[in-house]
Every structure is written in structure tokens, then in C-alpha cells.
Amino acid sequence: MFGSKVLLFAVLGFVATGVSDSKKISFKNCGGSGTINYVDVDPCDKEPCQMKEGVTYTIEGSFKPTSGADEPFLQVEVKVLGFWVKYPGIDTNPCNSYMKCPVNAGEDNVFKMKIDAIGMVHNIDTEVKISLYEDKSQKNTIICGEAPVHVV
Numbered sequence: 001m002f003g004s005k006v007l008l009f010a011v012l013g014f015v016a017t018g019v020s021d022s023k024k025i026s027f028k029n030c031g032g033s034g035t036i037n038y039v040d041v042d043p044c045d046k047e048p049c050q051m052k053e054g055v056t057y058t059i060e061g062s063f064k065p066t067s068g069a070d071e072p073f074l075q076v077e078v079k080v081l082g083f084w085v086k087y088p089g090i091d092t093n094p095c096n097s098y099m100k101c102p103v104n105a106g107e108d109n110v111f112k113m114k115i116d117a118i119g120m121v122h123n124i125d126t127e128v129k130i131s132l133y134e135d136k137s138q139k140n141t142i143i144c145g146e147a148p149v150h151v152v
């Protein structure tokens with residue numbers, strides 16, 4: 001399936017390859033009443049981050065939500081041909097390995113995730129979106145951030 005072959009950066013990927021540079025990236029708030037304090041991508045030395053197939057990216061950051069959640073739901077998507085496609089291999093329960101739960105309203109919450117870049121398209125500019133919801137219904141967005149990436 002084309003969507004499963006698309007490259008991702010994510011809002012939440014991390015690295016284990018020799019010497020690397022990390023970068024606090026710019027992002028666009030795409031929903032939720034919480035505040036994203038920062039997002040750091042490693043490896044990334046300039047914006048948009050250059051994403052290469054076969055590299056593992058670490059996404060780390062902090063956010064302060066206005067509402068809490070005992071069982072939050074995570075969704076990571078990449079824009080392909082103008083459509084948002086779910087990125088494969090992402091655990092939608094962020095409590096399993098990406099962050100501590102519950103998510104506490106009014107407090108800084110930290111997340112960290114590793115994502116393997118995969119792909120079959122190269123030399124394109126696209127976007128990645130990471131959304132955190134209060135629960136599986138995806139009715140109430142805690143935070144949402146979009147960032148541009150370049151697939152090399």
C-alpha cells in the first residue's frame with residue numbers, strides 16, 4: 001500500500017547513528033487548547049529536517065495541556081499527494097512507551113519516541129502531523145502540531 005511506504009518524520013522519532021545533530025524545530029499548532037513547549041528532532045541540523053530512508057529519528061518534546069487524560073490516543077500522519085495518511089508502526093497508546101500517563105492538565109508533560117524512516121518517494125517536501133487526543137474517540141484534541149520535512 002502506498003501509504004505504508006511513505007516517509008515520516010514524526011512528532012514524536014529518535015536516533016542511534018554515530019555523531020548527530022538535533023534541532024528544536026518550528027511547528028504549526030493544528031488544534032487543541034494545550035501548548036506545545038518544544039519539539040526536538042535528532043538527527044536534524046536545519047529546517048525542514050531532511051528525512052532519509054533507513055534512519056531512525058528521535059522526536060522529543062514537552063507540552064502543557066489544559067485538559068488531562070487517563071488513556072490518551074496518539075495519531076501520527078504524513079501528507080501524501082494532498083491527503084493525510086496514518087504512519088505505520090506507531091503505537092496509538094502513547095502510555096506504552098512514549099510518555100508517562102496520565103496526562104495531567106496544567107503540568108508540563110514530556111514525550112519521546114523513535115521512528116524509523118521508510119519510503120519509496122524521494123526528493124519531496126511534505127508535512128508530518130502529530131495529534132494527541134483525550135481518548136480513542138478522537139473528539140477532544142489535547143495538542144496537535146504540524147511540521148514540514150524534506151524526504152531525500
